[in-house]
Amino acid sequence: MRQQIIHRRINPAALGPRRESGRQKGRTVAVNVAESPLSWLHARGHLNDRLYAAGEQLRADWERAQLSPSVTMRWDPVRIKGGPDAGLSPTERQMAAKERFDGALAAAGNGLSDILWRVVCAGEGLPDAERALEWPARSGKLVLRLALDRVADFYRVPG
Secondary structure, three states: OOOOEEEEEEOHHHHOOOOOOOOOOOEEEEEEOOOOHHHHHHHOOOOOHHHHHHHHHHHHHHHHOOOOOOOOOOOOOOOOOOOOOOOOOHHHHHHHHHHHHHHHHHHHOHHHHHHHHHHHHOOOOHHHHHHHOOOOOOOHHHHHHHHHHHHHHHHOOOO
């Protein structure tokens, strides 16, 4: 697969506090937009920021809930202070993420959750997901946008 690298300017506040003064106000990072189908669609203008954020939140909950199949030894996640799961044990955080993930898929609905899971969580490209679901070509993008809109409502992503 050919990698497409783009350079994006990022918000300095997203990087955390600065340790050195006198640096530039922003940084440019190289991003491989082919890393996930969701970021590929967002980089090309097929998904707006709200839908992209909803998809990233769903994928983050899927990863926190550790729903993907294990390939190697289990490594415990790094603890992060603050956030929606602050004060919970690792098991409770995992259970809370699973509840949010299940709620988001339920909010998307039966017919829409299939493409949502395949593209956002499993990382399948839209053409592959359409073939697997036996859908017409180029129909997945519209259905994925509908599903992400419902997930954005579930996660209360501002529009």
